[in-house]
Amino acid sequence: MAHGPTYKVKFRRRREGKTDYRKRLKLLYSGLPRAVVRKTNTRIIVHIVEYDEVGDKTLVYFSSDQLRKFGWDLPHGNVPSAYLTGYVVGLKALKKGIDSAVLDIGLHRPTKGAKVFAALKGMVDAGMDIPHSEEILPDESRIRGEHIDEKYAEVFEKVLNNIKEELK
Secondary structure, eight states: OOOSSSSOOOHHHHTOOOOHHHHHHHHHHTTTEEEEEOOOOOEEEEEEOOOSSSSEEEEEEEEEEGGGGGTSSOSSSSSSHHHHHHHHHHHHHHTTOOBBBBBTTTTTTOTTTTTHHHHHHHHHHHHBOOOOGGGSSOOOOHHHHHTTOOOHHHHHHHHHHHHHHHHO
């Protein structure tokens, strides 16, 4: 570890590898709310967050394990559940008058067709305006879950219809 009179200790969240402050500052300069997508081993979490000097305010929140109330009884950490989670957040945000945001994927690596971009596609399909490139989004067969099992496509359509009926 460096030492001496000119050594400056980095912020705690930077030392822990939790926050990239340069990236965060660029996102905050946009002036738009952030569509924060985080993935864990078992679920996908999507927030719409607005900056405040005291601390960020969460305007909309939804987690993929809450998809159970719409009839999703399959695992919660895959591409179809990420899309549905993003779709629900997009509909809830539009109800609250939030029609545009900027994507914040944190320290996740931006890989083409990743779960975080499935959630982005869900928010965009719900009607939100989030700047993105079409080539980074997963294809329709992966979003419907056809690459996992035939059962996924059936359950996906049923749950998507339930979400549309309940939230529109």
